[in-house]
Amino acid sequence: MEEKTASKTDAPKRFAAQDLRGWLDRVEALGELKRVNGAHWNLELGCITELNNRQRGPCLLFDDIVDYPSGFRIVTGTTGTPARLAATLRLPTNLSTAELVKALREKSRDWSARAGDFPPQYVDSGPVLENIKSGVNLLEFPAPKWNELDGGRFLGTGDAVVTRGLESDWINVGTYRLMVHDERTCSLKIAPGHHGREQMEQHFRAGKPFPVIASLGHAPLLFLYASVELPAGVCEYDYIGAVMGEPVKVIRGELTGLPMPAAAEIVLEGFCRPGNMKEDGPFGEFLGYYSGHEVPEPVFEVERIYHRNDPILLGSPPGRPPQDFSYSKTMLRSALLHDALEKAGMPVVACWADEVGGGRTLLTVSVRQQYQGQARQVGLMASQCHVGAWLGRFVIVVDEDIDPSNLADVMWAVSTRCDPARDIQILERTWGTKMDPVSVTFDQKVPYHSRAVIDACRTYEYRDVFPPVAEASPEFQRQIREKWKDLLGTGD
Ligand SMILES: Cc1cc2nc3c(=O)[nH]c(=O)nc-3n(C[C@H](O)[C@H](O)[C@H](O)COP(=O)(O)O)c2cc1C
Structure with a gap:
């Protein structure tokens, strides 16, 4: 020896x-x-x-x-x-x-x-x-x-x-x-x-x-x-x-x-x-x-x-999130996804690879829509670019007023701005892995899986007539917080 x-x-x-x-x-x-x-x-x-x-x-x-x-x-x-x-x-x-x-x-x-x-x-x-x-x-x-x-x-x-x-x-x-x-x-x-x-x-x-x-x-x-x-x-x-x-x-x-x-x-x-x-x-x-x-x-x-x-x-054991590396993966993948979409010329405001999906299966992107079809374009790209493709499942595209890292905000947009039959696009035979728990339900030997791209933006051509959000305007909120700060706090 x-x-x-x-x-x-x-x-x-x-x-x-x-x-x-x-x-x-x-x-x-x-x-x-x-x-x-x-x-x-x-x-x-x-x-x-x-x-x-x-x-x-x-x-x-x-x-x-x-x-x-x-x-x-x-x-x-x-x-x-x-x-x-x-x-x-x-x-x-x-x-x-x-x-x-x-x-x-x-x-x-x-x-x-x-x-x-x-x-x-x-x-x-x-x-x-x-x-x-x-x-x-x-x-x-x-x-x-x-x-x-x-x-x-x-x-x-x-x-x-x-x-x-x-x-x-x-x-x-x-x-x-x-x-x-x-x-x-x-x-x-x-x-x-x-x-x-x-x-x-x-x-x-x-x-x-x-x-x-x-x-x-x-x-x-x-x-x-x-x-x-x-x-x-x-x-x-x-x-x-x-x-x-x-x-x-x-x-x-x-x-x-x-x-x-x-x-x-x-x-x-x-x-x-x-x-x-x-x-x-x-x-x-x-x-x-x-x-x-x-x-x-x-x-x-x-x-x-x-x-x-x-x-x-x-040591960094995986397991049910939040786990040892889910926070850091969420942060890094969100930044890399933003980078990839921006390089592809997309008007991305923010990206979030949520921890609930281990930083992979649930991606949310907020955009400032410039033309019809753009929300879908961003969603498809996010679902298939290198950082987003492996073991993806859902990509949600939201308008710029939604914070992608706030799951309640995101699901409010999905629940109110998306018509399922029209606004959820399913991609089949995309890159999967046997590590995906749903694999056990599939007959196929090679793990192709599907993806859902959920367009939860206000429909582009109706954005001017889409009903306004029923909440106090930011300026009015600010004034009320200022006046009633002992009751409401500063909101920070
Ligand atoms: C703690 C931990 C363990 C991992 N284990 C594996 C593994 O066993 N096999 C694998 O292919 N990827 C594993 N991954 C994911 C890869 O490291 C990751 O996808 C990476 O981008 C692969 O690098 P590459 O694209 O240069 O091959 C693991 C990630 C973490 C955080």
Whole structure:
């Protein structure tokens, strides 16, 4: 067994801005970190995380996990509040959700444009090299069994899996779950259509092993963008380099040559090989069901582990929303959807990928209608553009007076401005997945699903004669609030 261990003092300070530990210090200073000692990896840690996320509690740092040495830690709930998400995105931490969406919108346009200016910077050393092991034991780390009906222990949830295709140099970083099979292997589940999947299939079609690097603990910024739809060809390292305003420092893996974050906590390196498949799941999925069935997925044969002293896993279990990442996904996907529609020339006022649908199945877009058919055009685009297409179900288009993030407002518009027979368009045979709980009701083997685009705008040609809204005008409301503020408050 080849093994190297370095002392803690080897961790250079120059990585602090890019690592999970610097981020934890920041969040602790905000008063949003709680330490939890003594929880069991088997279900207890998962249930604490679930209940904490449901009440939008603090970020939790678990230590002294039963059966594991002190210092082998797990963090959950990293980006569940506006302040923690803003801290991750280098934005002011005093913003409300509405202000944060706006700031994120403005910034994400800039980050997309500048990603190409921040390719990762290759360095020779970094904290992740403190321990290098080829005597692999995945259960050295406290992989949780998160939910009662899970088929195993999931080591990778908030992970960042680094891969490259055979046909280009484009490096992709995606969050794909890893379920432990034994000390040396785990499953790597990449859904069809996801970028890593295409890269894997290119290798398998050519009969070649697929090189993989999986980072299991890192600054939450990497997790945020590894798990959201950046366009094909954009490397997530470049994108987060633009967010940070400096390139991500990476080290070449000794076996695969793939770049791992130099400040990562734990990195696995190895290969998936054509034909080596094993049952994965079930797992509590992000729509709130055990809907991914036990099916064979590629086996990740881990040949090397790199880790920091006292390593920290970044756990982010899915499950019934609101869950560990539904708030951040809602925020990021809303911004990316806005970006995509604006680039397509649509007069979008605001977008919202609601948490109730895990940030995917329910999208609402408000528009300032300029011509007949435009509301439908926006709805169809939102339902089929890259960020909105996978596992979509409903797209609702509303007028600009409706706040898409206010579900009561949105459903009022649907209930009052939409004539179902005329204003709901169904698209059939669109991009589905077996992970969708309704899949069980379909006979078809390939998961095509349908979409509903709901036009809840005032009908364009009747907008001038559409009955006025029966509420006090904004100016009159303001005057009355001012006069009766002891009774009504300021309304802020
Ligand atoms: C915690 C978490 C776990 C996820 N697990 C998987 C998974 O196992 N397989 C998968 O294909 N996508 C999974 N996703 C969704 C992908 O990360 C997401 O769709 C991402 O955009 C895929 O990246 P890609 O388009 O570069 O392939 C997960 C997302 C999160 C937040």
